[in-house]
Amino acid sequence: xxxxxxxxxxxxxxxxxxxxxxxxxxxxxxxxxxxxxxxxxxxxxxxxxxxxxxxxxxxxxxxxxxxxxxxxxxxxxxxxxxxxxxxxxxxxxxxxxxxxxxxxxxxxxxxxxxxxxxxxxxxxxxxxxxxxxxxxxxxxxxxxxxxxxxxxxxxxxxxxxxxxxxxxxxxxxxxxxxxxxxxxxx
Numbered sequence: 001x002x003x004x005x006x007x008x009x010x011x012x013x014x015x016x017x018x019x020x021x022x023x024x025x026x027x028x029x030x031x032x033x034x035x036x037x038x039x040x041x042x043x044x045x046x047x048x049x050x051x052x053x054x055x056x057x058x059x060x061x062x063x064x065x066x067x068x069x070x071x072x073x074x075x076x077x078x079x080x081x082x083x084x085x086x087x088x089x090x091x092x093x094x095x096x097x098x099x100x101x102x103x104x105x106x107x108x109x110x111x112x113x114x115x116x117x118x119x120x121x122x123x124x125x126x127x128x129x130x131x132x133x134x135x136x137x138x139x140x141x142x143x144x145x146x147x148x149x150x151x152x153x154x155x156x157x158x159x160x161x162x163x164x165x166x167x168x169x170x171x172x173x174x175x176x177x178x179x180x181x182x183x184x185x186x
Contacts (some may be wrong), residue, residue: 003105003138008065011141014103015148016045034150036095040073044102047072048095050080064094068109073098093146100145106136 019034024044039071040046053062053076075095081088 003108003141004138006104006141011100011104011144012148012153015100015145016152018099018103018149019152024155032155033092034096034152036092036099036149040095040099043098045071046102049074050077051075052077063090064098066098066106068102068106070145073102092150096143096146096149099149100142101138104141104145 018039022039027042036047041048049072051074053065053074054060057065062076063079064073066073075091079087079091079094081091
């Protein structure tokens with residue numbers, strides 16, 4: 001799927017607008033980590049599910065998928081943090097990534113005609129996120145959106161001012177517990 005080229009600033013602004021809308025609806029800004037599940041389900045009204053996407057879609061490296069017209073996001077069961085708490089960072093990044101697709105790309109898929117061929121005669125997801133397609137422009141944009149959403153520039157700047165020049169192993173752990181990015185990051 002081709003997508004419109006976007007500047008990094010546009011992607012960051014889209015993540016900031018989503019957070020602002022969520023904060024206006026549910027309360028003041030400033031709490032971390034960013035509540036990605038709440039944004040997805042309560043603010044945007046999307047349905048969140050877990051499923052064995054590898055089996056369902058017949059794709060070995062799938063992490064998440066979005067059905068735009070159904071307003072549904074499905075995450076592969078291998079990322080369920082209630083089953084494997086070590087997957088929490090990857091799970092949170094995947095949700096933020098799917099939110100990126102929702103905010104940046106959903107209009108390209110709304111009310112589109114489903115193409116069944118590659119998906120065994122079932123209605124395919126609008127967007128399938130795979131590890132092997134991470135360099136595609138649409139996937140790159142969703143990854144960048146997820147990064148801005150999970151670690152908003154303003155929050156990172158404020159944290160950095162309070163952490164530097166003592167940025168060391170202990171402060172790295174503090175950053176990771178504050179923002180909870182994928183895999184602990186840094």
